[in-house]
Amino acid sequence: MTDHHIGMIVPSSNLTMETELPRMLRAREDAHPEDRFVFHAARARMQHVTPEQLRAMNAQAERAAAELADARPDVVATACLVAIMAQGPGYHCTAEDSISAALRAEGSKAPVISSAGALIAGIEALGARRVAIVTPYLKPLTQAVVDYLTDAGIEVVDALSLEVSDNLAVARLDPADLRDHYTRLDLSGAEALVLSACVQMPSLPSIQPVEDELGLPVLSAATATTYRILQELGLPPVVPNAGRLLAG
Known part of the structure; x- marks a missing residue:
């Protein structure tokens, strides 16, 4: 059995990223028991989905990444889609690069994906x-x-x-x-x-x-994030009953 450690940067008020992703990957464990998934989350403060709070949350991403680096995750996903998309086209590349740099500075080589x-x-x-x-x-x-x-x-x-x-x-x-x-x-x-x-x-x-x-x-956004997590882990992106994207 192989443990795969997944780091997540989530808004402080997010309740769903830490339920739907684990639910999908637990279902995958049932079908492929050789792989097990362990989750680690760091939070960035955000209560209301407004441009001001989204910008403030983005500014906390590097701090959250540095905290996750201590757990030595195998992959890191940053989870607020609109916080990134509201910053303008293509910003997910900028966000992923800055989080990657923060992880590297702390000795982590984990690849970074964004829900966007x-x-x-x-x-x-x-x-x-x-x-x-x-x-x-x-x-x-x-x-x-x-x-x-x-x-x-x-x-x-x-x-x-x-x-x-x-x-x-x-x-x-x-x-x-x-x-x-x-x-x-x-x-x-x-x-x-x-x-x-x-x-x-x-x-x-x-x-x-x-x-x-x-x-x-x-x-x-959640099934797509799961798809990319599995890709970055080098695993077939297959989860039962989660739509065609994850049907293999």
């Missing part, structure tokens, strides 16, 4: 270029996500904003409601559906049922 970069990679891995998205954000932040994906060559054919700014309230949204929310989108031109463009908005219980009902690939 992972979502782009996940959409591309599905061969999709036209997507619809559901976000919990206020409309201006959803537009920032749309602009970010557009710059990466991904057309957002429709977007739904649930307009919840309190980050704890986002975590308490019922993922079952997404089975109704997505029907408000125009999916006629979509090649994939991002059921949750936010690692704080729970969606895992609805990913596979919506995909089965819709017939299109369905992913989330």
Whole structure:
């Protein structure tokens, strides 16, 4: 059995990154018991999803990375998608580089991924270029996500904003409601559906049922982050009942 240590930089108010990712990887352990996953988190202060608090949280990333380095993780994921995307197109590369530098300064060689970069990679891995998205954000932040994906060559054919700014309230949204929310989108031109463009908005219980009902690939920021974690660990990105991206 091999232990894989996963470091996570999460907003202080995030409740979902530390539940959905472990849930997916525990399911993978059941299918592949030779691999076991151990999680270590460092927190960056953020309570409300506003541009000011997102910028302040980003400024704490290097401190959080230095703390994680002490645990010698095998991979580090930074988890707030909109905090990165709100800084402008391509910023995930800058964020990943600065976190990598902080880890290297503390003697850690762990590769770094971001949920923002992972979502782009996940959409591309599905061969999709036209997507619809559901976000919990206020409309201006959803537009920032749309602009970010557009710059990466991904057309957002429709977007739904649930307009919840309190980050704890986002975590308490019922993922079952997404089975109704997505029907408000125009999916006629979509090649994939991002059921949750936010690692704080729970969606895992609805990913596979919506995909089965819709017939299109369905992913989330969390499933895409899991996909990239497994890639960086050199493991097949396979998790049962988590959508086509993780179907192997």
